[in-house]
Amino acid sequence: MNAGVTVDGLTKRYGAVTAVDGVTFEVEPGVVTGFLGPNGAGKTTTLRMLLGLVRPTAGTALIDGLRYAELDAPRKAVGAVLEATGFHPGRSGRDHLRILARAGGIPRARVEEVLDRVGLAESAHRRVGGYSLGMRQRLGLAGALLGDPGVLVLDEPANGLDPAGMAELRELLRDLAGEGRTVLMSSHVLSEVEQTVDRVVIVAGGTLRYAGPLAELTGAKGETLEAAFLRLTSTRDSDPVPGAATAPARG
Numbered sequence: 001m002n003a004g005v006t007v008d009g010l011t012k013r014y015g016a017v018t019a020v021d022g023v024t025f026e027v028e029p030g031v032v033t034g035f036l037g038p039n040g041a042g043k044t045t046t047l048r049m050l051l052g053l054v055r056p057t058a059g060t061a062l063i064d065g066l067r068y069a070e071l072d073a074p075r076k077a078v079g080a081v082l083e084a085t086g087f088h089p090g091r092s093g094r095d096h097l098r099i100l101a102r103a104g105g106i107p108r109a110r111v112e113e114v115l116d117r118v119g120l121a122e123s124a125h126r127r128v129g130g131y132s133l134g135m136r137q138r139l140g141l142a143g144a145l146l147g148d149p150g151v152l153v154l155d156e157p158a159n160g161l162d163p164a165g166m167a168e169l170r171e172l173l174r175d176l177a178g179e180g181r182t183v184l185m186s187s188h189v190l191s192e193v194e195q196t197v198d199r200v201v202i203v204a205g206g207t208l209r210y211a212g213p214l215a216e217l218t219g220a221k222g223e224t225l226e227a228a229f230l231r232l233t234s235t236r237d238s239d240p241v242p243g244a245a246t247a248p249a250r251g
């Protein structure tokens with residue numbers, strides 16, 4: 001069983017801009033957690049720090065109690081899909097995964113398992129250049145699952161999916177969580193999130209606005225997720241805009 005994700009006092013500054021400002025939350029195993037926030041809230045920066053791609057200015061983001069760089073077998077600890085891009089268009093989905101598997105020291109047979117799991121087995125021989133956005137999302141997810149990781153980090157996995165694709169993704173993420181994995185997914189599609197996740201982490205303007213069960217958030221005031229989200233991320237509160245006073249006026 002994995003120990004999930006622990007984010008503590010996480011901060012990232014880019015010059016005068018504080019992209020992430022002292023954020024603290026935990027992501028538990030066994031449930032799907034939604035990571036929500038308006039544009040520019042600091043979601044991607046947080047996920048990139050968790051995955052060791054961006055160095056925090058302060059604080060920690062841990063997977064199974066360790067920084068990404070300290071993990072013995074990162075591919076087995078965490079699988080991530082940050083953007084459904086970066087696929088070689090001339091390569092088949094299967095070959096893409098075989099290359100990833102070889103690079104990660106993962107047995108070839110695992111490729112067929114993950115293709116099956118994400119529902120791409122029948123299209124695996126086709127060139128990725130001809131894949132729909134939804135198929136690319138699923139191929140990204142297949143790549144993340146190659147190492148059978150305990151923690152899954154997915155940036156906008158529902159992006160580009162049609163209703164049937166969303167329903168399949170929802171079921172898959174729930175199953176993966178049901179196996180004891182930690183599943184953290186960012187999304188802009190609140191209606192989808194509402195149907196998929198058990199817990200939510202909401203950030204705005206780089207700061208944490210809520211972390212806890214979805215039912216407690218919406219149940220407290222009998223709100224929809226959208227209403228709660230808008231209340232917690234309202235412009236006044238979510239607008240730190242460091243340096244705004246000195247920014248040159250436009251136009």
Ligand SMILES: Nc1ncnc2c1ncn2[C@@H]1O[C@H](COP(=O)(O)OP(=O)(O)OP(=O)(O)O)[C@@H](O)[C@H]1O
Pocket residue numbers: 014017018019020037038039040041042043044045046
């Ligand atoms: N490399 C960088 N240099 C300077 N500023 C950055 C950099 N990366 C992010 N920022 C700024 O940090 C803030 C948070 O950005 P981030 O991409 O993490 O937000 P987000 O929540 O992922 O937004 P979106 O939903 O639009 O993807 C933004 O103001 C952004 O402009």
